[in-house]
Amino acid sequence: MTTPNQTPNLPVILTGDRPTGPLHLGHFVGSLRNRVAYQHSYQQFVMLADAQALTDNMDDIGKVHRNVVEVALDYMAVGIDPALTTILIQSQIPELAELTFYYLNLVTVARLERNPTVKEEIRQRGFERDIPAGFLTYPASQAADITAFKASLVPVGEDQIPMIEQTNEIVRKFNRMYNCAILVEAKALVPEIGRLPGIDGKAKMSKSLGNTINLGATPDEIRAAVKQVYTDPLHLRVQDPGHLEGNVAFMYLDAFDTEKAALEEMKAHYVRGGLGDSIVKKRLEVVLQEMLAPIRERRELLAQDRGYVMQVLKDGTMKAREVAARTADEVRAALGLSYF
Amino acid sequence: MTTPNQTPNLPVILTGDRPTGPLHLGHFVGSLRNRVAYQHSYQQFVMLADAQALTDNMDDIGKVHRNVVEVALDYMAVGIDPALTTILIQSQIPELAELTFYYLNLVTVARLERNPTVKEEIRQRGFERDIPAGFLTYPASQAADITAFKASLVPVGEDQIPMIEQTNEIVRKFNRMYNCAILVEAKALVPEIGRLPGIDGKAKMSKSLGNTINLGATPDEIRAAVKQVYTDPLHLRVQDPGHLEGNVAFMYLDAFDTEKAALEEMKAHYVRGGLGDSIVKKRLEVVLQEMLAPIRERRELLAQDRGYVMQVLKDGTMKAREVAARTADEVRAALGLSYF
Structure with missing residues (x-):
């Protein structure tokens, strides 16, 4: 009932959020509204990126855990329909970590350090040389997320375009090195309506x-x-x-x-x-x-039925895991890592 | 029949090899002989580290695949007994990649760059700035392997001691941050007999x-x-x-x-x-x-019964995966990543 009946021929969209706080009007304008529309014409995966949120929140894991459900409530409250969209929890799909592991061999440290999005985020967080390795390498993790679901479209802000480019470099390198077409290149889908400013007039609502x-x-x-x-x-x-x-x-x-x-x-x-x-x-x-x-x-109604919300997340995650596991099987086979 | 009946009270040893070529007298003296002895007094896991071997062999994956079986034949031929030792294939245990993924958040890029073992290996391979990210970060992967099996003893050469130290830093940091005793510190077990020289008199047989x-x-x-x-x-x-x-x-x-x-x-x-x-x-x-x-x-007899060898590897890997999956469950729970 709650798992989407997706038409395999529709293009795949992957999108999602780092669950570090409740969603707001900025998210509504920048992404949520679009997702409600996309779910009718695409196979849409919406990911609660809890594992990625940990890359700079290892000292506040409670915040991440708590907000997984809060953000899921926001999703369903605005009309993201579990019957049309697969909502998944990233950390519950170990195949995403596995793909990350292999993609790390296809990207150099120098290339990661040159990624403009990562550079800017490192600057914002004041990490300097004490960058957690998981933070520097998160473009490989993002490539894993995107390719696991064979997403050809990834809605992102202007500032995230270099991330998609880095994913596509990994995709092309993998397909070329292993003479295959397993991984799919993704296109950044930049929304026409720009960012909503904060109530104080600052450029970003945050x-x-x-x-x-x-x-x-x-x-x-x-x-x-x-x-x-x-x-x-x-x-x-x-x-x-x-x-x-x-x-x-x-x-x-x-x-x-x-x-x-x-x-x-x-x-x-x-x-x-x-x-x-x-x-x-x-x-x-x-x-x-x-x-x-x-x-x-x-939102309030859904919050009263936590069992239902958890079941939606479980069903979506299981469904998504099947897809990711198939991709991981293909990747492992291409790398000569199938034995049994 | 082929899976070991291990006594849970015995200390756990993790050891293994990167399957990039057949084993030789140097391995026999430096490690294999000891493993044959250890298996009677420890719970021993011997890992065919194919995933780690890929970190600098992405352009020669056939070599890694081929040598998984060759090295397994060497193991069994010298007397590593599948009834006493769990022989496992690293890549078939995705929980190891998953643990690596989280440990990457607990170690900084600067710390990885300072690891003397990694520094020396990067120098030997002539990587300079074009280090694959998977190579720089492999100490986190090694920490995942060691901690997944809760190994308290890791037989290594003198030059690998900094790797064990880095594992223990991750262990202590994790246990301290999440106020638990899930991960176990490991001790380097440096063999008394040093390296065997090559037949040409060079210090290392290789x-x-x-x-x-x-x-x-x-x-x-x-x-x-x-x-x-x-x-x-x-x-x-x-x-x-x-x-x-x-x-x-x-x-x-x-x-x-x-x-x-x-x-x-x-x-x-x-x-x-x-x-x-x-x-x-x-x-x-x-x-x-x-x-x-x-x-x-x-070795020749075993090579004729490839089906048996693959069964040994499959049984050992499944047994090892159960252990690693339990640790991954504990780690995920400690990180607040258990939902269902």
């Missing part, structure tokens, strides 16, 4: 910056967050002309308000002058409350 | 130097090798005094001739003068022919 609105936020939390939403600091008096650039209230309305004509009118009025921020925020609050209410309700 | 006598050598191959054995280059005339230092013929006799009194007499005669190299080599040939004949015969 739990570590404390500028998020979580998908499970209560009505009060939504109200409080909207009050703090950054608008136009030069728009001091209602009658003054307001600016739309960098105005988070209008960026959110652009992303979520479905009444586009009324929104355009409101924007014109704001730019002309005579429209106060409080009116704009009132509209934003209505839009967000309406959008998040059913998500929150579904 | 197939790449072409100075070996293989365990499966034919009588003719043994005869030819003994003729080439390096003796005393200053011992030009029979009546001259000869030297024992660096004299490979006598070093081999020391290692293999069981008639110690006669050997001591021969040495005294040689040093005194009046004993020709040809007499010494004749004795050496007798000793080696006698020692290797039964090994070669057992």
